[in-house]
Amino acid sequence: MTTVPATATAVVPVRLRFSWVGLGCAAVVVAGLLGVALGPVSINPGRTLAELLDRLPLIDVDSGLSERHANIVWELRLPRVVLAMLVGGMLTISGASYQGVFRNPLADPYLLGAAAGAGLGVTIVIVNGYERTGSIFDALPLAAFVGAMGAALLAYALGAAGGRVRTPATLVLAGVAVMSFLTAIQTYLQQRNADTIREVYMFILGRLTTAGWDEVWILMPYFVFTSALLLAHRRVLDVLAVGDQEATALGVPVTRVRLVIVVGASLATAAAVSVSGLIGFVGIIVPHTIRLIAGTSYRVILPLSLLFGGAFLTIADLVARTILSPAEVPIGVVTAFFGAPFFVAVLRTSRGSVG
Amino acid sequence: MTALTCEGVVVEIDDRRIVDGVSLTVQHGEWVCIVGPNGAGKTTLLRAVLGLAPARGRIDVLGRPLAALRPRDRARLVALVPQVPVVPPGMRVLDYVLLGRTPYLSLLGSARDVDVDRARASLRALDLLAFADRVVDSLSGGERQRVLVARAVAQDAPLVLLDEPTTSLDIGHQQDVLELVDRLRREHGLTVVSTMHDLTLAGQYADRLVLLRDGRVVEDGPPTSVITADNLARHYGARVTVVDGPHGIVIVPQRGAS
Numbered sequence: 070m071t072t073v074p075a076t077a078t079a080v081v082p083v084r085l086r087f088s089w090v091g092l093g094c095a096a097v098v099v100a101g102l103l104g105v106a107l108g109p110v111s112i113n114p115g116r117t118l119a120e121l122l123d124r125l126p127l128i129d130v131d132s133g134l135s136e137r138h139a140n141i142v143w144e145l146r147l148p149r150v151v152l153a154m155l156v157g158g159m160l161t162i163s164g165a166s167y168q169g170v171f172r173n174p175l176a177d178p179y180l181l182g183a184a185a186g187a188g189l190g191v192t193i194v195i196v197n198g199y200e201r202t203g204s205i206f207d208a209l210p211l212a213a214f215v216g217a218m219g220a221a222l223l224a225y226a227l228g229a230a231g232g233r234v235r236t237p238a239t240l241v242l243a244g245v246a247v248m249s250f251l252t253a254i255q256t257y258l259q260q261r262n263a264d265t266i267r268e269v270y271m272f273i274l275g276r277l278t279t280a281g282w283d284e285v286w287i288l289m290p291y292f293v294f295t296s297a298l299l300l301a302h303r304r305v306l307d308v309l310a311v312g313d314q315e316a317t318a319l320g321v322p323v324t325r326v327r328l329v330i331v332v333g334a335s336l337a338t339a340a341a342v343s344v345s346g347l348i349g350f351v352g353i354i355v356p357h358t359i360r361l362i363a364g365t366s367y368r369v370i371l372p373l374s375l376l377f378g379g380a381f382l383t384i385a386d387l388v389a390r391t392i393l394s395p396a397e398v399p400i401g402v403v404t405a406f407f408g409a410p411f412f413v414a415v416l417r418t419s420r421g422s423v424g
Numbered sequence: 425m426t427a428l429t430c431e432g433v434v435v436e437i438d439d440r441r442i443v444d445g446v447s448l449t450v451q452h453g454e455w456v457c458i459v460g461p462n463g464a465g466k467t468t469l470l471r472a473v474l475g476l477a478p479a480r481g482r483i484d485v486l487g488r489p490l491a492a493l494r495p496r497d498r499a500r501l502v503a504l505v506p507q508v509p510v511v512p513p514g515m516r517v518l519d520y521v522l523l524g525r526t527p528y529l530s531l532l533g534s535a536r537d538v539d540v541d542r543a544r545a546s547l548r549a550l551d552l553l554a555f556a557d558r559v560v561d562s563l564s565g566g567e568r569q570r571v572l573v574a575r576a577v578a579q580d581a582p583l584v585l586l587d588e589p590t591t592s593l594d595i596g597h598q599q600d601v602l603e604l605v606d607r608l609r610r611e612h613g614l615t616v617v618s619t620m621h622d623l624t625l626a627g628q629y630a631d632r633l634v635l636l637r638d639g640r641v642v643e644d645g646p647p648t649s650v651i652t653a654d655n656l657a658r659h660y661g662a663r664v665t666v667v668d669g670p671h672g673i674v675i676v677p678q679r680g681a682s
Contacts, residue, residue, distance in 0.1 A: 080556040082540055083519050172510075301532040307519070308526050310512035318474050318506075319579070320499030320527035365514035368534075 083366040085373075093376030097154065100380035104150035104387050105142055109395050112138050121147075148282045152344065153386045154379035155285065155292045156277070157351055159341040161378025163334040164352020165359075165370050166299050169306035170330045171237040178338040178352040181240065181331070182247035186220025187213040187342045189255040191272045196262040210287070210343035213272070216251075217339035223247050225331055235324065236313065240331075275348035275401030277386050284344045291340035296375060298333040302326065306367035348382070348401050350408025355381050357411070425452040426487065427583050427615035428473065433481035435465070435472050435639075442468040443479070444639035452582070455609060455616040457630035459623060459650075461660050465639040466619040467507065470585050473617070474504055485583055499527035503581035505572050507588040507619075511560045517571055518556040521546055524578030546578040549611075550604065566597035570604065577608060584609075586618035590625065598622070602629045627651050628672035635659060647673055 105121070106114040112134065120132035120142055134142065163178040171180065179185075190212035199209055227243035229235040259266055305326055308316050313323050341348075355378045356370055363369050382400075385407075389400040428450040435443035443465045450456045458466045472479035475490060475498055483490040485501045493501070503524070511520070524546070525539040547553045550570050555563065560571055569589065576584050586605065590598040606629055609616050620626040626633060627647035635643035635650050637659045643650045651673055656662045663678040 080516075080518050082522055082535060082543075083516065304529070304534060305531060307512070307515075308523055310510070310515070311523065312510035314471075314476050315504065315506055315510060317476055317495060318499060318502075318504040319523060320496035321531075322495050326531070360514075365512065366519065 083364060083368060085369050086363075089363050089369070089373055090376070093373050093380070096380035097376055097383075100383040100387075101150050101154065104153065104383045105146045107387055107391060108141075108146060109391075110138070110141060112142065117142060144281075148285050149277055149386065150383055151285050152288065153277055153383040155288050156341045156345045156348065157355075157382025157385075158375040158379040159288075159292055159295065159337040160348060160351045160382070161355040161374040162296060162299050162371055163337045163341075165356035165367065165374045166302075166306065166330050166334040167352070168356060169309060169367050169370075170327055170334075171241060172310065172312070173237065173241065174357070175353065176241075177350070178334065178341075179248075179347070179349075181224040181244040181335060182220035182251060183217035183335060183338045183342065184347050184349075185248040185251035185255065186216035186218070186223075187339070187347065188216070188269070188273055189220075189251045189258075190214075190216025192255045192258050192265075192269050195265045195268045195272075196258055199268070209272075210284075213346075214339045214343035217342050218335060220247050220251055221331070221335035221339070225328070225335075235327070271399065272346040273401070274399030275346040275404070276397075276399055277345055278390075278397060288340055288344055291336065295333050295337035295340070299330065299337070300371055300375075302330050302333075303367045303371040306330070306371070310367075346399075346401065348404055350404045350411070351378060351382055351385075354404070354408050354411050426450070427452045427454070427485070428617065429482070429484040430469075430473070431482040433469070433472055433479050433483060435468050435477045435479050437468075437477070442477075442639055443472060445481070446636070446639070446641055448634055448641060448644060450583075450615060450617055452615055453609070453613060454632065455606070455618070455630045456632045456634060457626040458617065458619045458634045458636060459621075459626055460636035464636040466636055467587055468639075469636070470504075470587055470617070470619060473585060474498070474502055496527040499579065499581065501581050502583045502585060503576040503579040505569075505576050505584065505586045505589055507591055509568075509572055511568070513561060515560050516556070517552065517558050517560055517563075517574075518543060518547070520560045520571060521552075521574045521578050524575040524580075527579065527581075542580070543578045546574045549577060549608065550574045565593055566600060569593060569597070569601050573601070573604060573608070577612070582613070583615045583617065586616065588619055588621065590620065590622060598625060605629075623651055623656070624673065624675045627675075651675065 102114055102118060106112050106117040116132045116134050119130045120134050120139060122128050123130045123132055160178050167176040167178060167180050168174055191209060194208045194212040224244040224247040228240035259269055305321060308319055308321050317323050356374055359370050359373045359377060363373060385403045386400050389398045389403045392398055426449055431447050433443055433446045446469060458469060460466050468477055471477035473483055490498060522535055522539060522543040525535055525542060528539060529535060547556055550573060552570055552574055555567065560568060563571065589601055593601065602625060605616060608614060630647065632645065633647050633650040634641055642659060643655055651666055653664055653666050656664050665676045665678055667674045667676060
């Protein structure tokens with residue numbers, strides 16, 4: 070008989086620790102404050118905080134900011150910071166969900182061809198003489214959204230082509246096929262319209278430069294809906310980690326659950342891409358960092374993804390707009406600069422569990 | 425009481441008939457072991473009982489037709505100990521065993537105290553409480569196999585399917601696992617259907633053996649009637665001597681031409 074230490078019976082199931090949530094919230098606040106305070110015009114962080122607190126109900130604080138600085142805070146920087154938080158959170162939770170549902174540590178939000186679909190949609194609009202309207206029905210984000218969602222759904226449909234059972238492997242292969250096909254069309258269109266190449270390129274590298282409150286309000290319902298949907302499935306993602314067959318034997322309707330999670334993650338990705346362009350690596354770097362530090366359960370990873378993903382992209386955006394100030398580096402370049410080495414590190418430590 | 429009834433079960437995969445009209449009955453509390461040469465359809469038959477392989481014919485578990493059951497209702501009746509489990513990296517033993525409670529949770533719900541208590545009780549029954557905080561993929565083969573059985577016990581299903589439960593274990597751990605399954609079967613009133621390659625162990629632990637060949641039942645009965653030198657020569661192409669020892673039959677391979 071094995072001797073049971075007294076502490077063994079006190080072992081509790083994995084759960085989201087309050088300390089991690091607290092740290093995530095602190096990261097969001099600090100990143101947000103830095104994002105609003107720093108830029109070509111530096112604003113005292115203390116005064117920025119006072120200005121933000123002043124707008125809360127029942128709080129009356131005099132920030133001492135000039136009207137010009139207050140306008141910079143409210144009309145330029147805060148919407149951009151909030152947008153970065155939403156996009157970062159959505160890309161991260163989508164990436165983590167894809168990694169869980171495909172049981173592939175290198176899966177990212179663009180796995181099913183969403184990036185190629187968005188790229189093609191945007192290229193079609195730009196080569197046909199795009200003019201920004203700024204309305205919620207602006208053609209560019211709409212085309213990016215439709216392209217991303219269409220590509221992901223096409224890959225999902227092709228994943229069961231020929232009467233095969235839809236498995237993570239067939240879905241990934243279908244995603245690769247869709248991506249190659251759409252990228253080929255996009256490249257062809259770009260080559261035929263070389264004068265618009267820069268605009269398309271800017272989208273592909275990602276940008277939050279045109280951010281205003283309009284984009285925030287457009288994105289918010291998608292953020293709330295997809296985050297709630299994916300968070301609700303966090304325990305099921307832990308069950309899916311034992312593979313389709315065992316999960317089915319444990320009573321999970323695997324095909325239906327996978328469809329719901331893939332649609333939720335693809336919707337979040339499409340919505341994020343429509344306002345920010347293609348920002349790479351966020352959906353890989355942040356979930357893996359959380360995994361390394363806080364554990365491998367999706368009950369922990371998904372909620373923290375929203376917080377740390379938002380904070381990470383806000384800081385990346387801050388770097389993108391300040392490092393060569395007043396010029397801006399595309400945010401995708403910043404995330405890729407950190408992401409590419411990280412990607413290699415994940416490959417080296419994933420010990421054959423890939424795929 | 426009948427725990428499992430299969431009638432004319434056929435499984436075809438890619439136009440190939442893997443299971444070809446299998447009919448068998450397993451009584452409550454019985455341990456039936458499905459044996460047969462490689463490719464006989466043993467694992468596919470288990471997969472059909474779990475609803476994992478597309479099957480024609482009739483499969484009833486405790487009198488309820490399998491095809492009419494929702495996945496979670498099926499999982500409350502049938503638990504699986506897989507041959508090659510997928511162990512999620514970094515998952516601890518308690519969390520892994522708690523997965524066995526999935527059929528009792530709503531799809532989007534969380535584990536309740538009663539589920540955690542049930543998982544702990546299962547660990548206690550398998551003498552694994554000391555391992556509760558260990559990561560599953562850091563365990564030895566024998567310990568891991570016990571954790572797999574613990575997950576199936578936590579599932580509280582009256583019918584447990586074991587697919588090659590002794591593969592990759594040394595002889596000592598093979599005996600440990602089979603003794604454990606036998607003890608649980610008696611204490612918890614479980615019905616066990618297993619597949620096994622080791623015919624000596626199968627004959628010593630199972631009440632009944634079902635010999636499959638090319639997807640069909642060719643022998644069905646107590647070990648002494650199924651495991652005979654003649655049957656093993658005919659269906660396995662094996663040259664053996666079968667010795668009826670004090671603890672059951674023992675199969676001794678014979679070297680050289682017959």
